[in-house]
Amino acid sequence: xxxxxxxxxxxxxxxxxxxxxxxxxxxxxxxxxxxxxxxxxxxxxxxxxxxxxxxxxxxxxxxxxxxxxxxxxxxxxxxxxxxxxxxxxxxxxxxx
Amino acid sequence: xxxxxxxxxxxxxxxxxxxxxxxxxxxxxxxxxxxxxxxxxxxxxxxxxxxxxxxxxxxxxxxxxxxxxxxxxxxxxxxxxxxxxxxxxxxxxxxxxxxxxxxxxxxxxxxxxxxxxxxxxxxxxxxxxxxxxxxxxxxx
Numbered sequence: 001x002x003x004x005x006x007x008x009x010x011x012x013x014x015x016x017x018x019x020x021x022x023x024x025x026x027x028x029x030x031x032x033x034x035x036x037x038x039x040x041x042x043x044x045x046x047x048x049x050x051x052x053x054x055x056x057x058x059x060x061x062x063x064x065x066x067x068x069x070x071x072x073x074x075x076x077x078x079x080x081x082x083x084x085x086x087x088x089x090x091x092x093x094x095x096x
Numbered sequence: 097x098x099x100x101x102x103x104x105x106x107x108x109x110x111x112x113x114x115x116x117x118x119x120x121x122x123x124x125x126x127x128x129x130x131x132x133x134x135x136x137x138x139x140x141x142x143x144x145x146x147x148x149x150x151x152x153x154x155x156x157x158x159x160x161x162x163x164x165x166x167x168x169x170x171x172x173x174x175x176x177x178x179x180x181x182x183x184x185x186x187x188x189x190x191x192x193x194x195x196x197x198x199x200x201x202x203x204x205x206x207x208x209x210x211x212x213x214x215x216x217x218x219x220x221x222x223x224x225x226x227x228x229x230x231x232x233x234x235x236x
Contacts, residue, residue, distance in 0.1 A: 052198035052207035062210040066189040
């Protein structure tokens with residue numbers, strides 16, 4: 001019974017995902033929401049003069065969205081802190 | 097691992113991998129790449145060195161406390177750069193409005209905050225990848 005329910009759920013999820021993927025506009029379509037938005041036009045026009053970066057990706061990651069990058073860096077820091085804490089606590093209890 | 101060819105190749109390749117990683121980090125604002133990609137390349141170089149020569153060799157190259165220090169220093173440097181904006185009276189992580197010199201577009205030392213943030217991220221990612229490997233690998 002359980003594999004059957006699992007298969008059903010997975011098939012439903014796959015159908016939903018494929019339907020969404022079919023809805024998506026083709027890559028580079030100028031009328032796609034990501035291309036037509038005024039933010040994209042602003043970045044294309046202003047990124048070099050605002051930040052002095054030739055790479056627009058760097059301009060967005062490290063200047064316009066730098067706060068988001070701080071979050072990503074914090075994720076890395078938290079992961080390492082958790083691993084070191086777990087490892088050290090295991091070594092400590094093994095030594096006792 | 098006690099393979100002479102692996103050891104010699106790793107010893108030969110190690111500086112070039114690190115140099116390429118530094119290149120990607122330093123040119124983050126000019127070409128594709130940046131702190132994350134360059135940091136991972138640097139970390140991969142350290143991992144290759146560790147795989148060939150063992151943990152002791154890497155720790156004699158850069159002791160353990162340096163790795164944990166880099167770990168925190170990357171994030172602290174990032175936050176410090178952000179706070180500069182607040183101390184000058186602008187918003188958090190402000191770039192040219194906080195007084196970071198933008199320089200001439202297209203030169204290596206340009207774009208103020210973006211260059212420094214790439215350095216911070218590169219330091220952080222390189223030490224994270226390496227520390228992760230060192231701590232998960234020496235278990236067995």
